[in-house]
Amino acid sequence: MAELTDIDRQEELDSLIHEIRDTLSQEARTGSDAGGGFEPLSDLTKHDLAKLAQKIERLHAADVAKVLESLPQDERLVIWDLVHSDRDGEVLLEVSDSVRDTLIEVMDREEILNAASTLDTDELADLAPDLPEGMMQDVFTALPIDDREKLRFVMSYDEDTIGALMDFDLVTVRGDVTIEVALRYLRRMDSLPDHTDKLFVTDRDGLFEGVIHLKTLLLNDPETLVADVMEGDAVRFHPEDKARDGADAFERYDLVSAPVVDEVDRLVGRVTIDAVVDFIRESSDEARLSQVGLSEEEDIFAPVRKSVKNRAPWLAVNLVTAIVAAQVIGLFEGSIQELVALAVLMPIVAGMGGNVGNQTITMIVRELAFRKLGGGDIRLLYSKEIKVALINGVVWGGILGLVTFLMYQNAGVSAVMVAAVSLNFLSAAFFGVTIPILRTRMGRDPALGSAVMITAITDSGGFFIFLGLATLFLL
């Protein structure tokens, strides 16, 4: 399988996906053409499926997950059937949330319990929220007492804390032994957990004392005491620390693994870089989707019903803000009737303002992702964004005033345009700073929904400013 180790394996996966879809669509054509399921398979296809099963057998679990994610639901379930039940657990861990739901839906109790039995406690905790109701209790009872406690521990922490990222694959060593003894102890183990770049040094009560890198073990004289070469000041986390801060620390200090200790410095687990990378990826994916009000639960193959539901809340919010904007315009129906140019020009004021507001809000949300802003920062931000908005208002408002004059040869309308654009830019800048900062103060995610709010303000506000000024000065 040398060719599978190459990064070009992506193409290989693509061609396997292609092959699967060919095989299955042939069947679909000869068998039933309903979307809801497959008829008993022909012999030809059975043979083809056996061949596919072999190919899938050879894939890394993460690649199997990728294949499943790339298939529409019907075909996905046929292939899921081909995955050996021993691997169900690891594949479930790798697939995206939305695909995981569809796979678990078709598994029976026993299959789920079987899959769960192949996983570590920290992995079970990841899977738990997606299991059917009641099922988790069964999984729980099937565990040894010790693991139950660990599972309860991990599950008691929020998704966005270190506690949810940690695992229990600790290799600990005592500080008062020599490197020689530590090495002998390691050789008695069959293998070390993945991402073991260091051992954790504890005292006899399990209190954390420091870390010793594998390379330190390798490079130093075997007679040296572990305590003499360990790092006592290694970065350590607490289960209740924010996962985001943990990810920052991993990035800043280039960590591969780090210890997690409780309030009395007892070593309780570790966090590894792979969990951190997954967290970073998922957060950025989530942030992107949540900006347009979507959840991770939907993928492009999600059933229509699910998609409609997933997209509804945001559309509902938009419905309300749009109706408010319409009401604002409604206030000035008389003015529009007198001067229809206003109806033509008002969307320009609103649209440009929305743009300015979204730029400001994006800059600030990004900064807030790095750090807390102090009072001095905030004053500076307001003053800077308002200056930028003023300059932009004069520049772009000026251009729009000119365009307006070319369209209507009416200096009054032009002047109102310039003033309205500038004022709406100022309001966009002011609320663009205010909204994310207020949301952070209230302990909310500054990104989520910021775009709707600022757009609602610049739309309704833009219409009001423009139509209001026009009514005051032109009619």
Add this chain to the structure above:
Amino acid sequence: MAELTDIDRQEELDSLIHEIRDTLSQEARTGSDAGGGFEPLSDLTKHDLAKLAQKIERLHAADVAKVLESLPQDERLVIWDLVHSDRDGEVLLEVSDSVRDTLIEVMDREEILNAASTLDTDELADLAPDLPEGMMQDVFTALPIDDREKLRFVMSYDEDTIGALMDFDLVTVRGDVTIEVALRYLRRMDSLPDHTDKLFVTDRDGLFEGVIHLKTLLLNDPETLVADVMEGDAVRFHPEDKARDGADAFERYDLVSAPVVDEVDRLVGRVTIDAVVDFIRESSDEARLSQVGLSEEEDIFAPVRKSVKNRAPWLAVNLVTAIVAAQVIGLFEGSIQELVALAVLMPIVAGMGGNVGNQTITMIVRELAFRKLGGGDIRLLYSKEIKVALINGVVWGGILGLVTFLMYQNAGVSAVMVAAVSLNFLSAAFFGVTIPILRTRMGRDPALGSAVMITAITDSGGFFIFLGLATLFLL
């Protein structure tokens, strides 16, 4: 410095930043109050600065970078002066692009050369694009021949390739030696490069044969041959591979480091997880900013002039699309004059359509980030998104029809509203699928500017559909 190893160190940094700003603002108040620079410092402040310098001395380079990023430009430069020149190089590597520019601007030739001399070739390559013109040649000539070649190699690859992420800190070992010999060889080294979780096995010609994990060295009998326990099928990269695919492979196979080989399988470098994490972070940061047309060059402390410039291109695009939308409305001035309700209702049609389009485009851009879509996928996508749009059109169009009727008690206007919303949703879904797919086909980033394009279409299209239908059927 035990307290500095805790994740709560964030608060410590915040309080240091606070202290810095206090100290410097005192000075600013007693000295000059111009924004452009600081007057000669008073004795009191000199003493305070010495204390600050000590505190900064004790910080990790990444933390110094964070402090610098959190300060407005003037104060940032005062603190930059306090950083010991030996550390300039590593701090420059850690700060964001926009801050790096401001720091390099105030360094003279010698300081830059000095900072460069403390860095590895792969780090120099990261810094190179930000150095003043001509400076890079000087840095280049100051390097040993061997390093020059490496630097030229890394710099010949695009930012988004594996070549740009790789470093040359390779520890290689021959396959035909025993573990004992390998261990003895390691012990002769003072230290191993960061993120060395494995050694790279090469033959006498430097051809890559496999990898051997440190833990394999630790766990196996010292008499074993390296070749017998190495992994021959380890994931390997080529310098021209896409960095994104490399990041996927790191995530999928939980890698800490991976070899980079050339076309004849000669080992040329390695990629480590910290470079990958930086890449993932930066890409997601860039994607977020580019959605509103901003570049990474701007931070919240950027001068007003720079911000105005950075935000201009997007506003210019928006200016054009807004004027087009206005022209579309202008076509129907007569209809609006006759039925002013149209002006009130038209922004609703446009706004809701934009929302639907942005949801569709976000789903697809996200999917395109994972994989190429085949012809079957694309057909499925069109059919699914159009179904979702139809259902949403009927549901939300229906609600809007009702709202319209409550506002105007005019069944005709209501009917036009329902029809226009549904049609605009369909157009949004169609272009929401088409735009990112076409852009990918043209080899462009499907995300960049997608939102402007879809909004332009749903705005102008929405106005046209609504006003057109109204003109046809109501007037």
